[in-house]
């Protein structure tokens with residue numbers, strides 16, 4: 001006769017046992033997930049960037065807390081695999097959020113749903129990019145102007161036309177160019193776009209020249225001194241003639257034209 005082993009807790013037979021206990025009983029008696037400590041998330045209220053240790057990331061994301069913010073504060077039993085977790089806010093004050101996570105996990109091959117409470121402190125702090133922008137700091141101006149053929153164009157018409165070209169240009173721009181753009185100002189002759197960094201402004205100016213056929217002139221002026229070094233502000237003046245339609249030289253239509261040459 002074969003002696004069958006049984007779980008010392010529930011008496012079930014035919015289940016794999018560890019130290020005499022089956023997996024469901026072990027799961028009941030084990031802490032599977034818990035909040036490591038009170039979490040703290042630092043968010044830039046202007047752009048949604050998160051401060052992680054000494055740097056900022058995820059600029060442009062929502063200021064609403066997500067799993068990406070909360071998961072780092074949870075600790076799991078080494079034999080647990082997390083499948084998914086759903087968060088629900090149970091209480092909120094301006095700088096504190098109480099949440100309940102519904103974790104769906106697997107422990108020794110069996111699925112379990114476990115509730116885990118978490119309290120997170122919210123710290124609102126402007127990231128370096130946004131502080132520079134709010135201080136109206138800039139190192140480069142990109143001027144959008146009409147061409148020599150726009151004498152008959154009214155100022156409002158010209159601005160509207162240049163705005164369309166600008167939107168098109170921004171769609172094709174590299175992310176760092178969009179990020180360095182701080183603010184734009186309306187001028188009778190077009191637009192002035194202010195940048196917190198010069199290199200991304202220059203690459204955008206070059207893109208306008210190459211893709212849209214704008215003419216480009218660059219000038220710089222001494223803005224002052226910082227840490228003993230001279231600081232220059234660079235102005236990129238882009239002239240967009242009326243006859244050039246931004247769409248006519250967009251990548252999809254530009255390719256066949258190049259092939260005909």
Ligand SMILES: [Zn+2]
Nearest residue numbers: 007010022025
């Ligand atoms: Zn059992």
Ligand SMILES: [Zn+2]
Nearest residue numbers: 044047127130
């Ligand atoms: Zn920011």
